[in-house]
Amino acid sequence: MAILEVQNLTYTYGSDAIFIKDAVSDVSFSIDEGEIVGIIGHTGSGKSTLVQHLNGLLKPTNGKIFIEDNNIWDNPKEIRKIRSKVGLVFQYPEYQLFEETVFSDIAFGPKNMGLQGEELEKRVIETCEIIGVKQEYLQKSPFDLSGGEKRRVAIAGVMAMRPKIIVFDEPTAGLDPKGRQDIMEIIYNYRKATNATVIIISHSMEDMAILADKLLVMNMGSLVMFDTTENVFKNGDKLREMGLNVPIVTRIFDVLKQKGLNVPDDVFTVERAVEVLKKLKDGERNA
Amino acid sequence: MLRDITFGQYIETKSPIHKADPRVKMVLLILVVVLIFLAQSMYGLLLSLAFVSMVVLVTKIPLKTYLKNLKAVLPIILLTSIINMFYGDNDSGVLLEVWKLTITYGGLYRAVFMALRIVLLIIVSSSLTYTTTPNDLTDGIEHLLSPLKFIGLKSAVHTLALMMTIALRFIPTLVEEAEKIMNAQKARGADLESGSIIERIKALIPILIPLLISSVRRAYELAEAMECRCYNGGEGKTRMKQLKLTSVDFKIMAVTLIYGVAVVLINIIL
Numbered sequence: 001m002a003i004l005e006v007q008n009l010t011y012t013y014g015s016d017a018i019f020i021k022d023a024v025s026d027v028s029f030s031i032d033e034g035e036i037v038g039i040i041g042h043t044g045s046g047k048s049t050l051v052q053h054l055n056g057l058l059k060p061t062n063g064k065i066f067i068e069d070n071n072i073w074d075n076p077k078e079i080r081k082i083r084s085k086v087g088l089v090f091q092y093p094e095y096q097l098f099e100e101t102v103f104s105d106i107a108f109g110p111k112n113m114g115l116q117g118e119e120l121e122k123r124v125i126e127t128c129e130i131i132g133v134k135q136e137y138l139q140k141s142p143f144d145l146s147g148g149e150k151r152r153v154a155i156a157g158v159m160a161m162r163p164k165i166i167v168f169d170e171p172t173a174g175l176d177p178k179g180r181q182d183i184m185e186i187i188y189n190y191r192k193a194t195n196a197t198v199i200i201i202s203h204s205m206e207d208m209a210i211l212a213d214k215l216l217v218m219n220m221g222s223l224v225m226f227d228t229t230e231n232v233f234k235n236g237d238k239l240r241e242m243g244l245n246v247p248i249v250t251r252i253f254d255v256l257k258q259k260g261l262n263v264p265d266d267v268f269t270v271e272r273a274v275e276v277l278k279k280l281k282d283g284e285r286n287a
Numbered sequence: 288m289l290r291d292i293t294f295g296q297y298i299e300t301k302s303p304i305h306k307a308d309p310r311v312k313m314v315l316l317i318l319v320v321v322l323i324f325l326a327q328s329m330y331g332l333l334l335s336l337a338f339v340s341m342v343v344l345v346t347k348i349p350l351k352t353y354l355k356n357l358k359a360v361l362p363i364i365l366l367t368s369i370i371n372m373f374y375g376d377n378d379s380g381v382l383l384e385v386w387k388l389t390i391t392y393g394g395l396y397r398a399v400f401m402a403l404r405i406v407l408l409i410i411v412s413s414s415l416t417y418t419t420t421p422n423d424l425t426d427g428i429e430h431l432l433s434p435l436k437f438i439g440l441k442s443a444v445h446t447l448a449l450m451m452t453i454a455l456r457f458i459p460t461l462v463e464e465a466e467k468i469m470n471a472q473k474a475r476g477a478d479l480e481s482g483s484i485i486e487r488i489k490a491l492i493p494i495l496i497p498l499l500i501s502s503v504r505r506a507y508e509l510a511e512a513m514e515c516r517c518y519n520g521g522e523g524k525t526r527m528k529q530l531k532l533t534s535v536d537f538k539i540m541a542v543t544l545i546y547g548v549a550v551v552l553i554n555i556i557l
Contacts, residue, residue, distance in 0.1 A: 052470065080476060083475075087474070090470065095468065098492065098496035108475055108493065112475060112476030112477055112478065158474065
């Protein structure tokens with residue numbers, strides 16, 4: 001069942017005649033419940049503008065957005081309710097921390113939804129379990145944490161609202177490899193715990209290959225491809241034209257293929273690569 | 288919403304006034320403001336109107352843009368004129384009498400006079416910010432303040448000018464940052480649009496604290512970047528763009544002086 005449906009979404013920047021520019025033009029797609037969808041595209045391709053429509057931060061110039069079959073702009077006064085259904089984690093979310101303790105910062109979102117007392121406390125603690133923030137951290141100031149920890153807490157602040165759809169705008173930007181992996185695990189764990197639908201903007205094709213069921217490719221404000229991750233990554237040339245690429249491992253296998261090795265063209269993750277190479281080695285041994 | 292805050296309203300039209308030296312423009316602006324106040328008679332004011340109209344024409348910036356600036360001070364203009372309306376001398380003939388208040392022809396004249404004077408002041412002042420980039424403005428201020436060096440404030444002048452330049456430079460950055468933070472908090476269900484005044488002020492805390500923290504962080508980063516490039520204060524620093532008086536400046540000075548002499552003459556003769 002489609003939990004999110006976007007119909008002919010167009011967003012135009014600037015009211016002055018000089019600055020008019022379509023940041024997003026005529027984009028339509030629908031996402032099923034529980035799917036993990038990656039959004040990839042060159043810088044300035046309209047990814048961030050697109051996701052800010054999903055929770056009603058931006059109002060489309062044209063087109064409609066349906067969450068669970070309800071047009072979100074049917075009742076503009078109720079738009080805040082959409083924000084607890086669709087959580088949006090911005091780039092560098094650690095810059096939005098403001099409370100005195102980690103606990104109250106994570107509680108800010110659910111509190112705005114009307115949660116109180118024990119229920120609120122339970123919600124915060126549950127969220128911490130999902131993302132792996134230790135209990136003793138809850139009374140610390142968020143500003144005493146390390147960069148990676150701050151980001152976890154900030155992400156927890158959105159997750160604590162238990163959105164059915166959660167959108168991440170480059171969640172791993174500026175983190176070291178360990179930090180990136182941690183964030184990816186958090187996203188995976190949240191989905192496992194809540195069966196939420198996940199949308200991730202990322203520049204890391206490797207992360208997308210591991211995590212995403214489907215990929216949505218944006219170029220100059222338009223939707224170019226929306227297909228399963230395998231099908232999108234099979235179009236390497238088309239992606240390269242738009243300043244994107246396929247995972248490194250796939251590039252290696254392309255070269256192997258050109259050198260005359262008989263390898264399949266659906267190798268997108270290191271795991272799969274190991275599997276294929278092992279098979280190849282066994283085959284040689286048998287021959 | 289935040290984008291409406293325009294600071295440094297520079298508009299490029301390549302007019303002679305744009306090319307003029309900021310120091311000249313600033314000194315002349317002060318002179319013109321004084322002259323507009325000096326013009327006590329209707330003739331003096333009409334002359335000022337002619338002068339300001341000429342400035343507007345020369346800048347090639349549409350009158351509409353100038354009038355936009357008036358909107359904000361409209362209450363002040365109205366209040367001044369209304370109060371002045373009741374202060375005319377009674378011999379000029381009574382126009383209207385309501386209860387204990389009388390409006391005379393003289394009062395009405397005063398009201399119009401005052402309103403026109405404020406309008407002229409605002410238009411001529413905005414012509415400076417329209418035609419001068421914020422950087423040129425601070426450059427000019429630094430030069431104009433340079434006499435302070437002689438009373439023991441040697442480095443203060445440069446430091447002050449630098450602070451102003453940095454402040455101006457970071458206004459758009461901070462506006463952008465504030466918008467980002469607002470969106471992030473809205474995404475967490477923050478309600479910025481409804482509630483009582485106290486609730487609304489409270490709702491600003493989640494925006495102001497991160498904004499303050501990021502400003503401090505930016506300040507540290509900027510200081511580090513400047514030190515890495517061996518910045519160590521203003522002593523002996525030369526500039527890339529030297530301010531120099533050109534023929535345009537002398538022409539503008541001449542026209543303004545003619546206007547000034549005329550205003551003074553009108554005051555003496557009438």
